[in-house]
Amino acid sequence: MQKRILIVEDEPAIRDMVAFALRKADYDPAHAGDAREASLSIAERVPDLILLDWMLPGTSGLEMARRLRKDDLTRSVPIIMLTARGEENDRVNGLEAGVDDYVVKPFSARELLARIKAVIRRSGSADEDGSxxxxxxxxxxxxxxxxxxxxxxxxxxxxxxxxxxxxxxxxxxxxxxxxxxxxxxxxxxxxxxxxxxxxxxxxxxxxxxxxxxxxxxxxxxxxxxxxxx
The missing domain is CATH 1.10.10.10 (Winged helix-like DNA-binding domain superfamily/Winged helix DNA-binding domain)
Structure with missing residues (x-):
């Protein structure tokens, strides 16, 4: 089964670009424009990884990351933060909120895919037979x-x-x-x-x-x- 990656991003152009790159890399992308849509998508199927924009309408990506880490359903799902904030203090705040990695905008599809592969590998995700x-x-x-x-x-x-x-x-x-x-x-x-x-x-x-x-x-x-x- 393809690994599902949930893209939580309110900019349609960025969502579409990321989804296109994911499909080419044989991932199964899911879309969400805000925290509410993300929650509905997670309830339907828990993703293997979440790409989470820092700046979201209503609830910030940082606050959503904290919520995901408190929820038993998503506690162990890897999170990569998509952010225009590259300062050290911002990166530390993201990591303390439970984010596994971050990619600073603008980013290339190649860089993003490399980060995704590295985070999934670090997470020790099991094969279908439990290996x-x-x-x-x-x-x-x-x-x-x-x-x-x-x-x-x-x-x-x-x-x-x-x-x-x-x-x-x-x-x-x-x-x-x-x-x-x-x-x-x-x-x-x-x-x-x-x-x-x-x-x-x-x-x-x-x-x-x-x-x-x-x-x-x-x-x-x-x-x-x-x-x-």
């Missing part, structure tokens, strides 16, 4: 196996699900409650401290390959899987 590679680890979704390089990693079923969730939602911080909902399921009663136990087990599993540091504790917030130091 994913990131940070020296590889999950073979069809075989339900984990590899460090070419070496099989013995791993329990819960740690497997936890690692798979982390690798397909890399660089995002998740609270214990959110991990319980996404890994154990919302209908299962498990104490939050159970998450800590399985995090320790997962780290111990990855320790022989010096990959335990990929699972990071974010003080006061929860945990994340990150390839960054």
């Amino acid at each position: 994913v590679s990131l940070g020296g680890l590889r999950i073979d979704g069809a075989a339900h196996r984990v590899f460090a390089g070419d070496t099989p990693v013995p791993i329990g079923p819960t740690e497997y699900r936890l690692l798979h969730f982390f690798m397909t939602h890399a660089e995002r911080v998740y609270s214990r409650a959110q991990l319980l909902d996404n890994v154990w399921g919302g209908n299962v009663y498990v104490e939050e401290r159970t998450v800590d136990v399985h995090i320790r087990r997962l780290r111990k599993t990855l320790e022989p390959w010096n990959l335990d540091t990929l699972v990071q504790t974010v003080r006061g917030s929860g945990y994340r899987f990150s390839v960054s130091v």
Whole structure:
């Protein structure tokens, strides 16, 4: 299935130009002129990536990015900000709001496509069978196996699900409650401290390959899987 990319941009000419470039690159573009139209499009189908204009009517792209990061439905969807604001302070504000990357207007289609590919690659998006590679680890979704390089990693079923969730939602911080909902399921009663136990087990599993540091504790917030130091 083609990856869907939602273009949230109020300038029709820019929307059309970006959509044309995306179709040529074998993506499936969706359009939205403002935050309301974007929400309707997301409700219809959650995109694989969102291109978000900074200056939108009604709600700014920055505020929309914050809302998207608070919504469980879109929390892990990569966002690239399209902006005419290239100053460092503006870039920092965007990153703090949860934006994964930014492209300063005017931009070329070639630059935009390169950014999209890089962000999707960094996000560790899984293949249709659940396979994913990131940070020296590889999950073979069809075989339900984990590899460090070419070496099989013995791993329990819960740690497997936890690692798979982390690798397909890399660089995002998740609270214990959110991990319980996404890994154990919302209908299962498990104490939050159970998450800590399985995090320790997962780290111990990855320790022989010096990959335990990929699972990071974010003080006061929860945990994340990150390839960054």
